[in-house]
Amino acid sequence: MDEPRYPKCVNQKSKPSNFCPGCGYGIILKTLGQVIDEMEIAPRTVMAVDIGCNLLAWDYFKLDTIQTHHGRVTPLTVGYKKAKKDSVMIGIAGDGGLYAIGLQGFLHAAHRDDPVMIIGVNNTIYAMTGGQLAPTSLPYQVTDSSPEGKFTYDKPIFGPELTKDWANKKAYLARGSVLNVPQLKQIIKKAIERQIEGHFSFIEILSFCPTNWKTDAKQTIELTENLEKVFKTGVINE
């Protein structure tokens, strides 16, 4: 059995991590770090984080990083890449940052086929602010701001599927889950490669938030498995 190993590009000085116990971000960032190591791209990689739980990753890696504002990770990422074309530019945002306040910038980057990689973490809520309704919340989902259950819309926003209409044919669009790390690793790698080839790439990652979901370990896994039934994982645009 493989030894659990931490990626070399992780900044050990930033540990212990600021994420809540049981947060899905640990899996996402560790997997991303492994891919960065394997592809040997750390010296030319810059990562931008949004506002939301992902802002806690601002010093997670031994990479150049910048915290942006809520919803603004895509335009800053695009702006940097335009100025430094041989860099690998990774932007991370949550479902609120990407599909609500940041949707405009995100879709236009896809439309222009800007060669950046965006990671969108979907846990169906605004986690940093205490679990409010998100564009990805499920029908009838009770959240901090929808105490009687979500009733405004009958379906959540399906990010990569929506993006497919806007994006160039060569864009890479996929959805992964923290419950399936081998697949997650594969799509992260593919998305970075597509950026290096000069195209837009976007992956949504289904993740869990036991703190705001108010779930124990077993319920957390069950709820995430349920999410995988609603949001189909796999490649959406090859």
Place this chain on the structure above:
Amino acid sequence: MPEKKELLTGNDVVLKAAVLAGANYFAGYPITPSTEIMSGWAKLAARDKTLEFLQTEDEIAAGMATIGGLLAGKKAWTVTAGVGHVLIQDPMVLAETLSLPFVMYVGQRGGPSTGTVIYSQQELNLARYGGNSEGLRVVYAPSNIQELFEITQKAFHTAWRYRIPTIILGDGYLTKTLSPVDTSKALPQEKAEPYFLNGEVKNLRNCFSREDELAEHLNILFAKYAAMSRQIVESESYKTNDAKVVVFAWGTVGFAAKVAVTNLRKNGKRVGLFRPITMRPFDDKSAIKAVKKANKILIAESSGGQFGRIVRETLSQTTKAEYTRLYKPAEGITPEEIEEKLSEML
């Protein structure tokens, strides 16, 4: 170089000055009265592949992309106006906390809201303290097209020398009018350097976990701002030494006021003008000095008193002079109007 006068619009002048200052990256969104600067840049960038151009989906994205360009070591800049100026204050405060040399030309237009599209002086508060800002930026206000050429270049120098966001605050009268301009003189510039991928890992943040951490960060920024202010603060005191009546005006109105003062001086009237060139930092010392002999002060501006409040606060402890206000929000003010007002006051 010999003097080279060309007939140009102010928008052409801003563009020319930015290129001369080494600008090589532009991200922006169209808005009247400043659109021609963006489309002018697009045409330049189509011919010169060393110039980057990005037309974004809105002004927030324009500012964020500009910041991306700066981090990569480009002399990145942007241009906006009015309600776009409101939106771009979001990236502006990010540039402020990170001490980035974010250069922006703003063509003021009437407000509140969409207002009118050519002229006003109502974006002064916004330029000085917009966003959840502590005013850690420099705001220059050119009063005529020749000065616009020099100040646009100077803004790039100040921004990169002191690593501070810098605004050139103009209006559509200034940039849509054709005037002869001497564009031969290039001012000295600083070299741009990348913040990222330069061999030293940097983690930049704008969100702090504790109050004392942010306080420490701000104290450093305030100290830097104070030291810089002494170096760059600028104003024009025109015939104020013996002036009994001093007019305070800035930007385009400042130019009209200068004409008025010149005319009245020809008839031996003891009038003078104080015109700030940096709207922030503000040249308090020179303003106080300018009213030493004055018993009356006229404040002329195309806003409901945004400038007047700065003037009265600055002079509050040092003068007993009586104030007269010529406030015309979002309307132009002619030299004749100022001359008439000053004559009444004499």
